[in-house]
Amino acid sequence: MALAERGLKVAVVDIDLSGRLSSSEKNAGGVRATWWQPVNIILCRVSIAYYRSIRNQVGFRQKGYLWLYDERTWAGACAHLGLQRSLGQPIEELTPSMVHARVPEIDKLEGIAGATFSPEDGLINPNLLKEHYRSRSRAAGAIYLDRVYVHAAEVDSHGVRLQCWQASSALSDDALTRLMSEDGPGEPQLGTLFELAASVVAITTGAWSDNALRLFGLRNFTAPVRRQLCLVDNRQTNFANYGMIVDTSGLYFHNEGAHILAGYSPPDTPPGHNFNYDGETFFISEIWPRMFARMSCCERLRHITGWAGLYEISPDRSAILGRAAPRIFEAHSFSGRGVMQSYGAGQALAELIAEGRYCRFDASALTRERFERGALVTEELHI
Template structure:
């Protein structure tokens, strides 16, 4: 039998904490044990908040956080997301020191492939905004892009956008690292403990109900990912989050090991690829035919449009075999930007969800933002544009103008 330390058992990352009794009262109940919930738990507990309780209905990272590609970047089109991405990148790079865990961070850079002058002009605007905020991205020519990624056919693009400080990390290790550190600071983590109801008394939060008992609390933080709409509804809060399946595949070890390449994305098709750490490549694409829903089964149907797109940009990838893959859920919003804030009608119901594929890369900064919102501190960023209330009323649906962000920044 594998030996586990008491610390491991206390975090819920390795041991089964379902049998641990629930406290009768908690200062804060966090719903969801993915990377956002774990980050929030760590940042609150580190700040000295006592009585932090995280409830996960399955095991940590069992939902979306266990299935992403792990990309981390600051290449976005708008200042709000650039600032969140840059601050999070700093935290991911320093994760070994704070909170203290090896997350396999690989600073390989991001490379966006641009197929025509319109795309180049769009990214030139984005690069200017990024540079103004200290992000060292730049537009490069086809030959330089091919030198960074030898799979690329340079004749198929007019330019590329490259940032050398971006990269990727290991999501499950990040969740485990945050939860271990949160537990060291006094937070309680309970797995296999779904929230079944949220009680409101006199217009305020009163308790959270689970199959294992009821916890009295005056603060709930929803970090439930694709299931956030359901959790919000328990408290009478509308969180416009829709689940959408996304899939990735792995080639397995290749006969000729791939060179170290950037996280490479074709802007027009959303096809992307990077090293998988095991002598092969990770392949992915946002399939435009995918319908919303909670299905998480892996299928190979999306590989046909991926191979078609790869054939245009990186022909050698179009025929690579696929050994296996997996599917996870995006938590999408109408404008593909996150929901971060406090419910207007239910005080102390906080939320961090709807990241539309960017929850992992933005998790460290969002943990700070929710911590400061809870404590009444001045945050590093005005999160007003990310409030769920931007979708209230008929004019709110799908209007990305509220955040200043453009949907093209959210292709993965």
């Protein structure tokens, strides 16, 4: 969208525009700017301002993030409040009794050392947001090529040539997974091989960026890590008036229509392209105990459904964005921040591509060169 609206001729190439193996289709829709690093706070705040301007189109509910901390994590949270406020992020500090007053459903206050509430943060419908970007970019002339897998690339002083395979019909889930995992050109007889020429390419392949980077001889720094979410039926409470709530235990949840969407990520989850959802077992072992430990009203929750998707975690847990090599740009590895940062990140990358430098949105701290220079942009890891 950001490139097309600058008048550039843009083609978006994706093996599955419906996003079955993408993270954009599987996330929790949380949007916040309470980060530790200026570049992340700024890109999120720019994005939040944009989401507010289109709130009805993308289901943006600016109902805040309520974040509960224990003794171990509270000092770290407080240490970043000054920076966050200095960059314009309003944020309140709450005692445990203030938490209960704000959210009466939270009635078991054991283990809460303090909490923050950031009223400008909130929740978005990520599917509507994706459609919004797509319809604006199509209106500006961008074309979308679906069912196209890029399996080889060449770069020289004249431009970039991408070797592509386009499936002749929709791929089954199994075929899509096989193609993405095996990194092959597909079976030629079931599709068409063709070449695309471009003056520059932007790699925006999320948790699959390892494959795409390899095509250009670029080093990958990032690992895909499974994250699970489940939809929970709770007839006794209604969290519709609240935004995202994050518990001391790492559990996070928010109202989702008539239900609750809840997530928890065991810290020892191994890397891999794992989309298996553990179902009832996940709910019983990870979600329900944490919810009931904090709220008596959650005694009788019922698991409805859920899914697993991939976080794309970089070594310092910040996105990798910028110029990767001559003619090759990148924006990936958002480390769980890809929706909330998407508008600002897109604008920043488009400036760099179109103008050759950052103008309004400076994302230079996110260049891949930081790993060689040791200039890490270290973030906390959550949602």
